[in-house]
Amino acid sequence: MADEPDYTSRVAMPRRTRVAVGGAREVTQAMFTEGDRKKKIQGALFASVLLLGLSVALIAIAAMITWAFVAGGPRLNINLFTNVPSVVTPENAGYRTAILGTLYVIGGVILLIVPLGVGAAVYLEQFANPANKFNRFVDLNIQNLAGVPSIVFGILGLAFIVRGPLSLGFVAAAGSLTLALLVLPTVILASREAIRAVPSSIRDGSLALGATVWQAVWRQVLPAALPGILTGVILAVSRAIGEAAPLLLVGAVTFVTFNPSFFEGGYTTLPTMIYSYASRPQEELQTLAAAGVVVMLVILIMINSVAIYLRNRFERTW
Amino acid sequence: MSTTVENPGVSSSGQPLRSLEAPGPRIGEKIIKGLLWLAATLSVVVTTGIVLSLLIPSIGFFQTVPIWDFLTGTVWAPAFANPSYGVLPIVVGTLMVVFFAILVAVPVGLTSAIYLSEYASRRVRKSIKPILEVLEGLPTVAIGLFAFNVLTPLIRDLTPFLPWTGPFSIGVAGITVGLLIVPLVASVSDDAMRSVPASLREGAYAMGATKFEVALKVVVPAAISGIIAAFVLGISRAIGETMVVLLVAGAGNPVLSFDPTKGTQTMTAYIGSTATGDIAAGTITYDSIFAVGALLFLMTLAMNILAMRLVKKYREVYD
Numbered sequence: 001m002a003d004e005p006d007y008t009s010r011v012a013m014p015r016r017t018r019v020a021v022g023g024a025r026e027v028t029q030a031m032f033t034e035g036d037r038k039k040k041i042q043g044a045l046f047a048s049v050l051l052l053g054l055s056v057a058l059i060a061i062a063a064m065i066t067w068a069f070v071a072g073g074p075r076l077n078i079n080l081f082t083n084v085p086s087v088v089t090p091e092n093a094g095y096r097t098a099i100l101g102t103l104y105v106i107g108g109v110i111l112l113i114v115p116l117g118v119g120a121a122v123y124l125e126q127f128a129n130p131a132n133k134f135n136r137f138v139d140l141n142i143q144n145l146a147g148v149p150s151i152v153f154g155i156l157g158l159a160f161i162v163r164g165p166l167s168l169g170f171v172a173a174a175g176s177l178t179l180a181l182l183v184l185p186t187v188i189l190a191s192r193e194a195i196r197a198v199p200s201s202i203r204d205g206s207l208a209l210g211a212t213v214w215q216a217v218w219r220q221v222l223p224a225a226l227p228g229i230l231t232g233v234i235l236a237v238s239r240a241i242g243e244a245a246p247l248l249l250v251g252a253v254t255f256v257t258f259n260p261s262f263f264e265g266g267y268t269t270l271p272t273m274i275y276s277y278a279s280r281p282q283e284e285l286q287t288l289a290a291a292g293v294v295v296m297l298v299i300l301i302m303i304n305s306v307a308i309y310l311r312n313r314f315e316r317t318w
Numbered sequence: 319m320s321t322t323v324e325n326p327g328v329s330s331s332g333q334p335l336r337s338l339e340a341p342g343p344r345i346g347e348k349i350i351k352g353l354l355w356l357a358a359t360l361s362v363v364v365t366t367g368i369v370l371s372l373l374i375p376s377i378g379f380f381q382t383v384p385i386w387d388f389l390t391g392t393v394w395a396p397a398f399a400n401p402s403y404g405v406l407p408i409v410v411g412t413l414m415v416v417f418f419a420i421l422v423a424v425p426v427g428l429t430s431a432i433y434l435s436e437y438a439s440r441r442v443r444k445s446i447k448p449i450l451e452v453l454e455g456l457p458t459v460a461i462g463l464f465a466f467n468v469l470t471p472l473i474r475d476l477t478p479f480l481p482w483t484g485p486f487s488i489g490v491a492g493i494t495v496g497l498l499i500v501p502l503v504a505s506v507s508d509d510a511m512r513s514v515p516a517s518l519r520e521g522a523y524a525m526g527a528t529k530f531e532v533a534l535k536v537v538v539p540a541a542i543s544g545i546i547a548a549f550v551l552g553i554s555r556a557i558g559e560t561m562v563v564l565l566v567a568g569a570g571n572p573v574l575s576f577d578p579t580k581g582t583q584t585m586t587a588y589i590g591s592t593a594t595g596d597i598a599a600g601t602i603t604y605d606s607i608f609a610v611g612a613l614l615f616l617m618t619l620a621m622n623i624l625a626m627r628l629v630k631k632y633r634e635v636y637d
Contacts, residue, residue: 067464152372156367184361290463
């Protein structure tokens with residue numbers, strides 16, 4: 001900003017006019033600069049409010065992880081993995097059967113959701129006619145299922161899987177099936193997204209060379225969509241690992257002191273065992289619950305890192 | 319899959335063109351398509367299963383307890399010798415959780431979303447989004463335990479003027495659920511804001527608007543239906559949250575109360591705590607789980623349908 005009215009014009013004008021024009025410009029500019037300063041402060045304030053909001057979320061995560069390590073620290077030793085649950089000797093109790101139970105349940109979940117979820121996604125993206133009313137209904141239905149509270153799936157599991165038509169009883173297989181149904185919509189939606197991201201020219205090229213629709217899907221579309229599908233499956237599995245509410249209804253709360261079996265006998269899982277310990281008064285059991293949270297967090301962070309790695313490694317634009 | 323080439327002798331010159339019809343009936347292809355169709359249709363079976371599993375016991379329940387008494391009764395005491403099934407106390411518990419969750423999730427989620435969508439550089443975005451996803455993926459039992467051990471004492475110390483009694487609090491449960499749904503609210507509104515075309519922003523900048531004005535007066539209003547959808551999805555998630563409420567608000571004492579400092583029961587907490595008590599099938603208490611579940615299902619269904627409508631609206635405008 002110049003100190004004195006200073007105006008150069010392409011048009012020749014008398015000095016008097018030049019001063020007047022320069023002054024007018026000066027005043028106008030000053031007006032805008034004043035506004036600018038106000039707006040700059042306003043903008044900076046707004047940006048800091050935004051950062052504050054974001055940091056609330058980030059601080060909450062950091063605080064939670066720190067708390068788990070501090071509170072569970074005294075029990076972070078090998079006994080945690082090798083000993084069975086107990087309320088009689090809480091200082092020695094562990095998570096062995098719960099970890100095994102989670103492995104059984106999650107193994108079953110993976111076996112169920114990969115073929116069912118990817119199959120449904122392939123059908124809806126590659127075979128189904130989107131104008132067909134039934135297919136549109138299926139589509140809406142899956143989006144809706146993704147929003148149904150997990151405990152409602154527990155009720156479904158209790159009424160139809162543990163008792164009712166399937167009558168499996170309170171066994172690990174019932175937990176597997178319930179959790180698989182719960183995360184299936186997530187897998188389907190993620191796989192559909194991954195399949196949709198493969199350009200149709202890949203499939204069209206394959207079809208033009210004489211492949212059948214299934215050949216084009218199996219040999220061209222699915223391999224291209226695999227990283228995306230895998231990411232979706234991993235995120236769904238990590239959700240299933242931490243899920244406790246529906247398992248409360250299908251029997252995974254008993255104190256199990258023997259290694260579980262898939263189709264018979266009681267079972268328990270890591271999150272429900274943590275809940276069982278946490279809802280008891282003994283101090284040692286509270287520490288044990290926090291140590292269980294650490295185990296679960298470590299497992300989940302490992303799994304999520306794989307998902308993030310996959311996404312960054314295979315992200316490509318066609 | 320066999321890899322035989324189905325059209326070996328391609329006509330060079332003079333040979334008659336081959337038919338483009340499939341050479342065989344392709345039974346394998348049809349079977350595969352049928353199996354895939356079955357996988358897709360399973361979701362309809364699941365929905366039907368949910369509706370039936372809620373409806374059948376609920377009908378039995380409402381034959382004993384009139385539906386009007388259920389919906390308007392103010393005493394929820396299923397375990398008493400003289401049981402009463404007025405659902406309002408636990409519905410109020412759920413609404414308290416939703417209220418406090420929204421109080422936290424709307425400002426935190428929306429500011430995070432505006433920052434990620436309008437202010438953050440590509441690199442910052444790429445590192446913060448996975449962290450928010452971690453928060454979304456944290457087991458709710460872990461979050462509940464953290465809240466009970468850390469958040470409740472902290473909030474209690476910060477507000478000594480409130481009449482705190484006992485270890486449980488429905489207000490803290492709501493705040494915790496609010497933190498839990500921040501990533502959901504943030505990522506859905508972030509998507510909505512990012513789907514606002516760049517031309518709108520550029521137009522505003524060309525008119526002399528600042529970044530602040532563009533974000534708040536152009537992008538947010540343009541994405542408003544998606545942002546509201548994010549809030550509605552958050553509410554739906556808060557209604558259905560179980561473990562945090564069980565741990566932080568306790569599972570007992572279903573008294574009709576609007577006091578956030580006291581522990582009370584919600585619909586989900588009732589289902590969760592009653593079903594673990596190993597009650598006999600066929601009793602009226604057992605059936606009450608399903609009646610409460612049906613109400614819960616209807617509430618979240620309404621929210622989800624509303625959210626889907628809103629999301630569709632912003633997609634139609636800009637895609």
